Amino acid sequence: MKLESIFDVDRRFVFVGIFLALLIPMLVPYPLPCKPNKDVENMYIGIDDAISRGKKIFLSFEYDPTGAAEQEPMARAVMRHIFSRGGKAVIMCKSGGQQGQEMHQQLLADCAQEYGRSYGADYCYLPYKPGSTNLVINLGQSLRSTWPQDVGGTDLADLEVTRDVQRLADFGYVMIICSSLTTVVDWLTYGQGPYNLNMGFGVLGNVTPDVANYTNSGQIKGLLGGLIGAAQYEQILLDKGINLMRRFSPADLASAHMVSFCSRLSDPEADGLGRYVWDALSPATQAAVRDVIKEGYDNLNAAAKTDIAAALNRVIMRTDVIPDAELSKAKPGHQVASLLDGQLKERAPQILRRLIVEKEFGKALVAAQSAGQAMTWMTPQSIAHVVLIVAILFGNACYLYDRARRKKHSQI
């Protein structure tokens, strides 16, 4: 039997192997640390610098469910960074993102809630408009003639965030999350070039090598390439303590533990924190929580989640539910403690209150300092890559062994 026939194995076996290599680490999440590369660091510095100069950030979300696995974590990480620094952002949707508008808006609302930002004052969303190159040219000339109104039909002149910006050149940093090289070239040719913009891109992993051309030339100042790029940005947010500054958002309610969370929330015996949160909920949310317990169904509707997150946020923003004297209960880890002693000193009480709430509700709440989506997903991807590499090496070893054996036989 020829060993090299291992290459001719039915492809379904390869599919099953890769599926298992992805599934097992997903069930047991173990995020690996990611060392940010220069392009990712440049984007972080570019955005940070623009905000510190009092400039606004312009973002174009041109991704949809197809590329969301890679690009949504990018968008989330960047928005968290902007909102945590008190930055203001205008987000638009161009061709490529028309199918993802609802996702974009949900993501923006989540991030805004996490950092206590509001629509209109801190950010706005400009809905999908057809045209690719033309839109970029138009935006360079006039923002308001391109998009007279935002997604809710409000004139841009009436929104605080867009009141003093006229065109692309007025923004401190422009970030495009897109999936094709053509789009990148359009933005560089008609946006970055004529107006010398600070521009960064978040692209799919398979486009990254093509786009890297423009980072070397200095036209692109910051690049997030694929899921690894998003994971590296998340690593920076973790290191800088930006995640710790988060308030609760609907995304922090872990679906897997929803029944136990709801039971804990509606416990009639509960006092103190649990009772306060329950009383702060609307009757509709309380009814939804009771339904979850009754049906044993691990999900709550979006409105109920938002209401619960708002109630939890009231706990961490007030001093009467968890008084200052009780903050020592939080017992932060070494890394968090050093951040609280340093750059996050001013926000320490709020962060400690959040840690206490997280302890109270256990795994039902996603920890503020937990690794992001991209970092968590990079582990299954790493395992899948290693499995594939081992399989290729094994197959080649078999092939080379067969070839050597054939050569030996022919000599005899």
Add this chain to the structure above:
Amino acid sequence: MRFFKFYLPISLAFAMAILGITSVFVPHHYSDNFQKETVVWFRVLGGVTMFIGAYSLLKVHFNRIRRQQKGWGYSALLYAFFITVITCAIVNYDTATGKSKGPLEARNMATKDGVNWIFNAIQRPASATQYSLLGFFICSAAYRTFRAKTVEAAVLLVAALIVMLGQVPLSATISGAIPWMSNWLLNWPNMAVKRAILFGICVGSVGTSLRVMFGIERSYMGGD
């Protein structure tokens, strides 16, 4: 007739090309206005082509159903969905209020209507699934085709394995040299080749544009 079929389109193409080039290089408000105006024209033309595209798509699939060609069932499905989505958009029924807003009122993405349901329940998961499946096919193809049959194939195999491993954080845990080698391969040999191709494409684009401008390339008029 030759004037309308030949000289007029060529003259228009030449004039628009000259105006387009001039408007980029001449910093004058006339140039700005010209650009603004043409951009609007492009968008209007883009909107019109949507109708042509839809007509062409429906015609192709109609013929497929009529002749009962292989896979005509998919064409029937296309018609079913086309009609359903158009109907839902025209009726514009809001389940929250229980009212039909009609085709003239703008649809809100937060509204619980038919179009949003089809989009969220069918299109979104289907397109995400389709893209996810690609990963499995690429893995299968990589496994079956990466064979070190020649020296060149062996070099390609080694480079591919280094880049594949260098793209995940696990590589840095194994050795810091792996991500460094991966980046070197991407930023030097790979980039050099890509740039050469890119320059070739750009020069080719300039050549094609000049051929269109001077009427040498006439395929856009329906000829050879």
